[in-house]
Amino acid sequence: MFLRSLPFATAFLLLAGPLFAQGASIGFGNSDHxxxxxxxxTADQLDVNQTDGRAKFTGNVVVGQGEMRLTGEVVDVEYGDAGTGTTEIKRLHATGGVTLVNGSEAAEGQEAVYTIESGEVVMTGDVLLTQGDNAMAGEKLTVNLQTGTGVMEGRVRVVFQPQEQQGAAQ
Known part of the structure; x- marks a missing residue:
C-alpha cells in the first residue's frame, strides 16, 4: 500500500512544495481589468479634506471598478496632487474586515491598499483567498489586477480540493 501512494506523494511534494515556502504565485481574477x-x-459617511487631497469614507464602504469590488469599514482615498483641483484617485486604503472580489475569486484581510494607476492591490493581516473550492491563507497578498496574477507571502497555507474524475459517475 505504501508503494502505491509513493508516486502521488512525490508528485504532490514536487508540485506543491514551493507553495509552502515564503511566497506562492497565484492567479487572481482575469487580466481584463x-x-x-x-x-x-458608497458609504454611510464621507469626510473630505481638500487641503491635503484626501477623503475618508466610513461605514459599509463599497468600492467598485468594473467587475472588481473592494469593501471595508473605512476607506481613505488619496486624490491627485493637492491644490490642482483634480479628482483623479491615486490610491485607496481600506481597513476593517476588507474583502476584495474580482470575477470568481475573493480575498479577505484586515487592510488593503489599491494603487489605481498600477492596478496593484496589497492585502495584509490574516489574508484568506478563495478560488472555487480551493483556499490559500497567508499574511500578505499582492495582486496585479491588470495581469490577473498574485503572490501570497508569510507562512502560506493551501487547501486543494481534488477535481472529480471525468466520466466517473454515469
Missing part, C-alpha cells in the same frame, strides 16, 4: 474605468464608492 481596466484601471481607467470609473471608480464608484
Amino acid at each position: 481596466d484601471s481607467s474605468l470609473p471608480v464608484e464608492i
Whole structure:
C-alpha cells in the first residue's frame, strides 16, 4: 500500500512544495481589468479634506471598478496632487474586515491598499483567498489586477480540493 501512494506523494511534494515556502504565485481574477474605468464608492459617511487631497469614507464602504469590488469599514482615498483641483484617485486604503472580489475569486484581510494607476492591490493581516473550492491563507497578498496574477507571502497555507474524475459517475 505504501508503494502505491509513493508516486502521488512525490508528485504532490514536487508540485506543491514551493507553495509552502515564503511566497506562492497565484492567479487572481482575469487580466481584463481596466484601471481607467470609473471608480464608484458608497458609504454611510464621507469626510473630505481638500487641503491635503484626501477623503475618508466610513461605514459599509463599497468600492467598485468594473467587475472588481473592494469593501471595508473605512476607506481613505488619496486624490491627485493637492491644490490642482483634480479628482483623479491615486490610491485607496481600506481597513476593517476588507474583502476584495474580482470575477470568481475573493480575498479577505484586515487592510488593503489599491494603487489605481498600477492596478496593484496589497492585502495584509490574516489574508484568506478563495478560488472555487480551493483556499490559500497567508499574511500578505499582492495582486496585479491588470495581469490577473498574485503572490501570497508569510507562512502560506493551501487547501486543494481534488477535481472529480471525468466520466466517473454515469
